Amino acid sequence: xxxxxxxxxxxxxxxxxxxxxxxxxxxxxxxxxxxxxxxxxxxxxxxxxxxxxxxxxxxxxxxxxxxxxxxxxxxxxxxxxxxxxxxxxxxxxxxxxxxxxxxxxxxxxxxxxxxxxxxxxxxxxxxxxxxxxxxxxxxxxxxxxxxxxxxxxxxxxxxxxxxxxxxxxxxxxxxxxxxxxxxxxxxxxxxxxxxxxxxxxxxxxxxxxxxxxxxxxxxxxxxxxxxxxxxxxxxxxxxxxxxxxxxxxxxxxxxxxxxxxxxxxxxxxxxxxxxxxxxxxxxxxxxxxxxxxxxxxxxxxxxxxxxxxxxxxxxxxxxxxxxxxxxxxxxxxxxxxxxxxxxxxxxxxxxxxxxxxxxxxxxxxxxxxxxxxxxxxxxxxxxxxxxxxxxxxxxxxxxxxxxxxxxxxxxxxxxxxxxxxxxxxxxxxxxxxxxxxxxxxxxxxxxxxxxxxxxxxxxxxxxxxxxxxxxxxxxxxxxxxxxxxxxxxxxxxxxxx
Numbered sequence: 001x002x003x004x005x006x007x008x009x010x011x012x013x014x015x016x017x018x019x020x021x022x023x024x025x026x027x028x029x030x031x032x033x034x035x036x037x038x039x040x041x042x043x044x045x046x047x048x049x050x051x052x053x054x055x056x057x058x059x060x061x062x063x064x065x066x067x068x069x070x071x072x073x074x075x076x077x078x079x080x081x082x083x084x085x086x087x088x089x090x091x092x093x094x095x096x097x098x099x100x101x102x103x104x105x106x107x108x109x110x111x112x113x114x115x116x117x118x119x120x121x122x123x124x125x126x127x128x129x130x131x132x133x134x135x136x137x138x139x140x141x142x143x144x145x146x147x148x149x150x151x152x153x154x155x156x157x158x159x160x161x162x163x164x165x166x167x168x169x170x171x172x173x174x175x176x177x178x179x180x181x182x183x184x185x186x187x188x189x190x191x192x193x194x195x196x197x198x199x200x201x202x203x204x205x206x207x208x209x210x211x212x213x214x215x216x217x218x219x220x221x222x223x224x225x226x227x228x229x230x231x232x233x234x235x236x237x238x239x240x241x242x243x244x245x246x247x248x249x250x251x252x253x254x255x256x257x258x259x260x261x262x263x264x265x266x267x268x269x270x271x272x273x274x275x276x277x278x279x280x281x282x283x284x285x286x287x288x289x290x291x292x293x294x295x296x297x298x299x300x301x302x303x304x305x306x307x308x309x310x311x312x313x314x315x316x317x318x319x320x321x322x323x324x325x326x327x328x329x330x331x332x333x334x335x336x337x338x339x340x341x342x343x344x345x346x347x348x349x350x351x352x353x354x355x356x357x358x359x360x361x362x363x364x365x366x367x368x369x370x371x372x373x374x375x376x377x378x379x380x381x382x383x384x385x386x387x388x389x390x391x392x393x394x395x396x397x398x399x400x401x402x403x404x405x406x407x408x409x410x411x412x413x414x415x416x417x418x419x420x421x422x423x424x425x426x427x428x429x430x431x432x433x434x435x436x437x438x439x440x441x442x443x444x445x446x447x448x449x450x451x452x453x454x455x456x457x458x459x460x461x462x463x464x465x466x467x468x469x470x471x472x473x474x475x476x477x478x479x480x481x482x483x484x485x486x487x488x489x490x491x492x493x494x495x496x497x
Contacts (some may be wrong), residue, residue: 013214015106018042022065022099036105049076061091075108086112100383137164139228141219144169144188147227154215157235158206174202174210191217191228200235212239245346248378332371334482337406337414338363340374344381345404348389357392357400359385364407367414369482377479380463383448384418384475391396391473409478413461416477424467433465 007030010017016033018026024043037045046054053076060072072091077084086109094100129136135153137146149164157164157172169188170181177183179202191197196218203213216231341363352359385402392400401421409415425433436450456463461479468474 015104017105018103019094019097021097027097027100033105036107042103048078048080057089061082061101062404064091064101075112085109087171090127135213135232135234137230137232139188139230141192141226141228144185144228153232156205156232157203157248163206165300172203172205173193174204176202179203187215187217188228191219194219200239203232211236212333217431248343248347251486332373334369335372335377336369337367337416337479340377340381341404341406341416344378344385347378348382348385351386352389352402355389355393355400355467356397357389357402360401360403362403362405364405365410367406368416370459370479371482372459372479373455377459380455380477381416381418383452384477387448388418388420388422388473392423412483413480417474418481419468419472419474420479421472424471425473426467430465430467434463438470 010030011032013030016030016036018029018033020042021027026042029037043054046057053074057072057074057076060069060074063069064072070092073088074085075088077086079085085107087109088106090104090106091101094102098162121307130149130151132152135150135155135156139145139147140147145168146164154161154164159167159172168181169184173179173180173181173184179274184201187197187199194218196290198214198216201213201215202210204210214235215231216233218229220227220229222229304323341361345359345361349359381404385404388402392402403417403419405415405417405419407415434449434453453463456477456479459479461477463475465473465475
């Protein structure tokens, strides 16, 4: 290749190229070298980088000349006016020149800026990664081994970063079906097929403590590699709250059953007391007649005595059945009306969602406290909301709504309203709706609202129903405040509004 072609090729290179002889003088340089140095000597150009850089480059080039290094490389900034540009210098021995050097000078400013941006991005990512409120870790998509995790996860499980990378997911699981290593791999394989997974998992920390987590597992491309990204949230408190809600529902159910039995017992007592009283009257009359006439057949006297004894025994059984099932507010405590409503909203959320009904709460702030039996008053709210939800079902989807409101009624009482967007109530229904065993439901017992009225009145309150002007029904409960309950009781009557 002739010299002209070689020089043309070197001029086309994206790097500045020069050849120095043994004295450091330039014997050849391409066009980009001239453009870069602006005909300064390399020594003068390098001086812009500072004395320490000059010394380092001189030492490196001398090492190449002496054969100690085959290639010397150095990156450094050079200030061209007010702008700092970064260059990478490569020096190697120049063939055909005694102690000569071939210098290749490349502008790497953009590359360094990109690297700095990447480092900053990685730093920001790591900071966000480590400061996330949820635990995060990255799985090898082939083996399921954990490759990286954030500080929250180390804190959650009690392992160090190095320890975490050396264990499998089974070590941080309850290790009993369905929370074993093999069960975890099933979830991992599903996520690896690009099917995001969300599930609850019984986890285990380094000390053997079991706790509940929610795992969001999905496939992701991280640093150019296909990985599995797991986001882990500690839901132990949520599970505990769910257990408490479940216990509360069971308690309410038990209370409902007991109150239902109380209503049934009261009805049975009413029905049985009249015939029992008649038996007693007739038996006593027969005894008196026998006594007056002087006729006292032993067998007849014994039979009539048995009738009287059986009658008294039956009446006693009815009394004993009613006493323990009394609906008086026995377990009274200080209560917040809004708190009762919020509790029931959580309990009945699934029911309203299943009915396709929206549940709206408008709770007045700073309401005074009241005194009462929590379970019984929760049962009242539950009965009203369940009935309202059923009534709202009569409307098309999108128009089903249940609304709960609380406010002060006056200086001595609180008002709770449960409204629905249903068809409303007829005049006959308004007159009978709180009567025992009266119902519009095909399979209903007709006791829910009757029980609710009994419980409200046992708390010194009142309950009534009315139609809303815009459609639907409204049930209103008025209860005395704590101050009223502790002082002079309010003189409510059932018909008061």
